[in-house]
Amino acid sequence: MRDEHMAEEQKEKKGFFSRLVSGLSKTRANIVSGMDSIFNGFSHINEDFYEELEEVLIMGDLGVQATYDILDDLRAKVKERHIKEPADCRQILIDSIKEQMNVGETAYEFEEKQSVVMVIGVNGVGKTTTIGKLAGKLRSDGKKVILAAADTFRAAAGEQLKEWADRAQAELIGGQEGSDPAAVVYDAVAAAKARHADVLLCDTAGRLHNKKNLMEELRKMNRIIDREYPEAFRETLAVLDATTGQNALQQAKEFNEVADITGIILTKMDGTAKGGIAVAIQAELGIPVKYIGVGETIDDLQKFDADAFVRALFDQPKEEE
Numbered sequence: 001m002r003d004e005h006m007a008e009e010q011k012e013k014k015g016f017f018s019r020l021v022s023g024l025s026k027t028r029a030n031i032v033s034g035m036d037s038i039f040n041g042f043s044h045i046n047e048d049f050y051e052e053l054e055e056v057l058i059m060g061d062l063g064v065q066a067t068y069d070i071l072d073d074l075r076a077k078v079k080e081r082h083i084k085e086p087a088d089c090r091q092i093l094i095d096s097i098k099e100q101m102n103v104g105e106t107a108y109e110f111e112e113k114q115s116v117v118m119v120i121g122v123n124g125v126g127k128t129t130t131i132g133k134l135a136g137k138l139r140s141d142g143k144k145v146i147l148a149a150a151d152t153f154r155a156a157a158g159e160q161l162k163e164w165a166d167r168a169q170a171e172l173i174g175g176q177e178g179s180d181p182a183a184v185v186y187d188a189v190a191a192a193k194a195r196h197a198d199v200l201l202c203d204t205a206g207r208l209h210n211k212k213n214l215m216e217e218l219r220k221m222n223r224i225i226d227r228e229y230p231e232a233f234r235e236t237l238a239v240l241d242a243t244t245g246q247n248a249l250q251q252a253k254e255f256n257e258v259a260d261i262t263g264i265i266l267t268k269m270d271g272t273a274k275g276g277i278a279v280a281i282q283a284e285l286g287i288p289v290k291y292i293g294v295g296e297t298i299d300d301l302q303k304f305d306a307d308a309f310v311r312a313l314f315d316q317p318k319e320e321e
């Protein structure tokens with residue numbers, strides 16, 4: 001029995017890793033091929049070598065901050081260890097990228113607590129889909145999950161979430177289109193308390209009449225949760241679309257001004273060459289990327305694992321298949 005279980009787990013892990021490997025293929029082509037051609041193209045380490053590396057990292061969407069941090073670290077280690085061969089820099093660079101992305105041990109505490117998770121982000125980034133995936137994941141861990149359809153602005157947003165709720169077998173609390181989203185949150189909190197739910201996931205609108213409106217609405221919902229459900233563990237996840245590259249960074253900054261973002265979910269990592277943005281976000285904002293979306297189905301949400309991410313990016317995928 002136990003062996004079977006372990007074999008199952010191994011298989012799952014493999015599937016998980018190969019999905020990550022294939023999801024990151026364009027990012028890999030973008031960053032790693034560029035890096036490797038530098039490692040192979042230079043016979044010794046000089047200023048040009050560092051400059052070209054810098055260019056590859058910036059073009060790979062790692063962001064200015066992370067790029068400088070990584071290169072400073074590399075320069076220091078090259079000096080300290082008297083490294084002469086460009087190829088010997090590869091592993092140092094990989095380790096340094098990994099270091100930039102450490103999530104910390106408490107990142108997934110909310111999954112084990114009675115919690116409220118606010119999911120915020122501009123329209124179309126993948127909030128509703130991500131909530132569906134997250135609900136599926138929590139349900140399969142045996143958690144009692146309630147979804148709040150607090151996007152009452154966009155037509156059919158409620159129905160879209162309902163489909164995900166059915167798929168994940170989670171309960172949904174919604175409201176009429178055009179009704180007050182804060183009222184939906186109020187009702188959902190009442191339901192979560194009455195039914196002793198483990199996790200309440202709140203879907204929010206990506207767009208209202210204007211941005212000020214949207215930010216005000218988020219504040220209002222937060223106040224209601226604070227007041228009505230103070231005992232709940234709070235998590236606020238900003239969803240960012242990886243394909244938008246540096247724009248995603250700007251969005252996170254704006255949302256962080258109204259809500260205390262505790263984590264980032266980076267969606268659409270499959271099929272983008274801009275996966276390096278995962279590194280930039282952590283370096284520039286100091287907010288951990290907690291999950292990544294690698295496709296459109298319920299299984300396509302993964303906990304962000306810096307180690308697996310870097311391995312999927314830099315190791316030859318052949319040996320893992």
Ligand SMILES: Nc1nc2c(ncn2[C@@H]2O[C@H](COP(=O)(O)OP(=O)(O)OP(=O)(O)O)[C@@H](O)[C@H]2O)c(=O)[nH]1
Pocket residue numbers: 121122123124125126127128129130151154157205206207267268269270271292293294295296300
């Ligand atoms: N390839 C891919 N597509 C995704 C991923 N996550 C979401 N999508 C797609 O992105 C589109 C938008 O997703 P939604 O979940 O509706 O986005 P939203 O943020 O809720 O949008 P609004 O409610 O309009 O603000 C859908 O077609 C999803 O299937 C992902 O990880 N990979």
Ligand SMILES: [Mg+2]
Pocket residue numbers: 127128129151157203204
């Ligand atoms: Mg939505």
